[in-house]
Amino acid sequence: MTLLSIKNLKKYYFCGLFNKKEIRAVDGVDLEIKSGRTLGLVGNSGCGKTTVAKIILRLIEPTDGRIIFKEKDITKLRGRELKNLGQEMQIIFQNPETSLNPRMKIYDAILEPLRIHKLCSTDKEYEKILKLIEIVNLNQELLFRYPHELSGGQLQRVVIARILSLNPKFIVADEVTSMLDPLVQAQILNLMKDLQEKLGISYLFISHDMDVVEWMSDEIAVMDEGKIVDWK
Amino acid sequence: MSLLKIQDLKVYFNARGKTVKANNSIDLEIRENEILGLIGETGCGKSILGRAIVGLLPDNVKIGGKIVYRSEDILNLSENGLRKIRGKNIGIILQNPSAALNPVLSIGNQISEIYRYHENMGKKEARIRTAKMLEMVGIDPKRMHEYPHQFSGGMKQRVMIAMGLALNPGLLIADEPTKGLDPTTKDKIIDLICELVINKNMSLLLITHDIGVAEKMCDRIAVMYAGEIIEIATIKNILSNPQHPYTQDLLNSLPKKGLNQTAGESPSLSSPPAGCRFHPRCRCIIGKCLKTHPQLMETEKGTSVRCFLYGNN
Numbered sequence A: 001m002t003l004l005s006i007k008n009l010k011k012y013y014f015c016g017l018f019n020k021k022e023i024r025a026v027d028g029v030d031l032e033i034k035s036g037r038t039l040g041l042v043g044n045s046g047c048g049k050t051t052v053a054k055i056i057l058r059l060i061e062p063t064d065g066r067i068i069f070k071e072k073d074i075t076k077l078r079g080r081e082l083k084n085l086g087q088e089m090q091i092i093f094q095n096p097e098t099s100l101n102p103r104m105k106i107y108d109a110i111l112e113p114l115r116i117h118k119l120c121s122t123d124k125e126y127e128k129i130l131k132l133i134e135i136v137n138l139n140q141e142l143l144f145r146y147p148h149e150l151s152g153g154q155l156q157r158v159v160i161a162r163i164l165s166l167n168p169k170f171i172v173a174d175e176v177t178s179m180l181d182p183l184v185q186a187q188i189l190n191l192m193k194d195l196q197e198k199l200g201i202s203y204l205f206i207s208h209d210m211d212v213v214e215w216m217s218d219e220i221a222v223m224d225e226g227k228i229v230d231w232k
Numbered sequence B: 001m002s003l004l005k006i007q008d009l010k011v012y013f014n015a016r017g018k019t020v021k022a023n024n025s026i027d028l029e030i031r032e033n034e035i036l037g038l039i040g041e042t043g044c045g046k047s048i049l050g051r052a053i054v055g056l057l058p059d060n061v062k063i064g065g066k067i068v069y070r071s072e073d074i075l076n077l078s079e080n081g082l083r084k085i086r087g088k089n090i091g092i093i094l095q096n097p098s099a100a101l102n103p104v105l106s107i108g109n110q111i112s113e114i115y116r117y118h119e120n121m122g123k124k125e126a127r128i129r130t131a132k133m134l135e136m137v138g139i140d141p142k143r144m145h146e147y148p149h150q151f152s153g154g155m156k157q158r159v160m161i162a163m164g165l166a167l168n169p170g171l172l173i174a175d176e177p178t179k180g181l182d183p184t185t186k187d188k189i190i191d192l193i194c195e196l197v198i199n200k201n202m203s204l205l206l207i208t209h210d211i212g213v214a215e216k217m218c219d220r221i222a223v224m225y226a227g228e229i230i231e232i233a234t235i236k237n238i239l240s241n242p243q244h245p246y247t248q249d250l251l252n253s254l255p256k257k258g259l260n261q262t263a264g265e266s267p268s269l270s271s272p273p274a275g276c277r278f279h280p281r282c283r284c285i286i287g288k289c290l291k292t293h294p295q296l297m298e299t300e301k302g303t304s305v306r307c308f309l310y311g312n313n
Helices: A049-056 A079-088 A106-116 A122-135 A140-144 A152-164 A182-199 A210-216 B046-053 B079-085 B107-118 B123-136 B141-145 B153-165 B183-199 B211-217 B235-240 B245-252
Strands: A002-015 A021-034 A038-042 A064-069 A089-092 A170-174 A202-206 A219-224 A227-231 B002-015 B018-031 B035-039 B061-069 B090-093 B171-175 B203-208 B220-225 B228-234 B297-300 B303-305
Touching: A002 A049, A021 A038, A021 A049, A021 A202, A021 A227, A038 A049, A038 A210, A049 A064, A049 A170, A049 A202, A079 A089, A089 A152, A106 A122, A106 A140, A106 A152, A122 A140, A122 A152, A152 A182, A182 A202, A182 A210, A182 B245, A202 A210, B002 B046, B002 B203, B018 B035, B018 B046, B018 B203, B018 B228, B035 B046, B035 B211, B046 B061, B046 B090, B046 B171, B046 B203, B090 B153, B107 B123, B107 B141, B107 B153, B123 B141, B123 B153, B153 B171, B153 B183, B183 B203, B183 B211, B203 B211, B211 B235, B220 B235, B220 B245, B228 B235, B228 B245, B235 B245
Parallel strands: A038 A202, A038 A219, A089 A170, A170 A202, B035 B203, B035 B220, B090 B171, B171 B203
Antiparallel strands: A002 A021, A002 A064, A219 A227, B002 B018, B002 B061, B220 B228, B228 B303, B297 B303
């Protein structure tokens, strides 16, 4: 079953004197992601992979095209509907050190999305967070530390725990392991695969490491200069 | 012939009353015209080792041991003496070029500064030499008046290489030169460093956690874990016949080999486990590992391992 599909997605930027120079960051991309499956997206840096991901999550507005999630057009969602969409779609960024607020303790960082989406009553918060921490194999001791006291692999687990608190159906993983060393990379990717099996999450897995993408994905799309050039 | 010899190097930090043993009795030898790779996980002390060689560590550090460069002990040199060694004899390419370059000085200024200081050159002459260096690393010399933010990540890395090589040092230390670059740029940077190092008859200490990069470049590899060197061997031996269980796990965790997991995390350097430091995560643990600390022993010619499973340890 198709979970998400994008049709003829375009994003043009205008710059230069009098906005006359046109840069086609994404130029007519069609993609389809089935539920419980992983689509790998590869390409050189600057080819528009991250832009596609951000458009799907409605973090930036597309110039043209449609995004259909669960058979519903989400291209023009606004306000409360858009906020609720955030519960079902999430993203893991490349650098975990910059994706967490340095002045928030790990506990508070994981709690924040739960509070925003009002998913948990106040007296059950602690239990819920302990459960999440257990899923991603983090030690309880780390809960009341600050991000700079944790290693890159631990932080990436915190980010994943934070996302899982919302029970998303679809996660964009944007170069999740390029800052991590091989042993930690293996741990994180195995964790992501386990979660997919248990919870039926779909991934859009963005990376420039071909070996990793092949291992992770069911299908692979190759991007170059804003277009999909290969699909297998 | 050995160019740089590190003997029993200890680097300890004092942090909130705890002693962090970042490097614990490191013995390492870099030979003439050799590319030596230093691999290991984040936080195992490999960058600290690179910085210790050129004396770029903060003040709260305690260093012991010996670092001998061409029969001169450079560990106990004064700040002035060190300045003469840095750049001229031992060049370093620091991690993360966007943080290592000064954002308010133009690229040209930053490189010609080296010539002005070390070789007492005039402004004009220094500029000519700078242009030559930029050309060598594949940057248009016309861009020497531009500032770091106008360059891409790969270009900044090229500038760092130009700075490291400016005075033709005998030894170059490259600390994660390919971190955060995409594959095409990565390959170009690797080729560039290899070519320059070989052409100039230099030695290179390559610090990295990317085994693919190490495989392409290095003659020998030293594997570090929790502040210690646990295995040294030629690249061929490491890849075909890794001996230490940690090295085996490291290689098996590569995507090509199926991303096999190793449980646990690397230990804290302030309170490392007793006995062998890898024992809590090790698959081949024997009784001895819990209590006794293994020594780095030569198992065959050119291969040394710190493990009880091998040799007469």
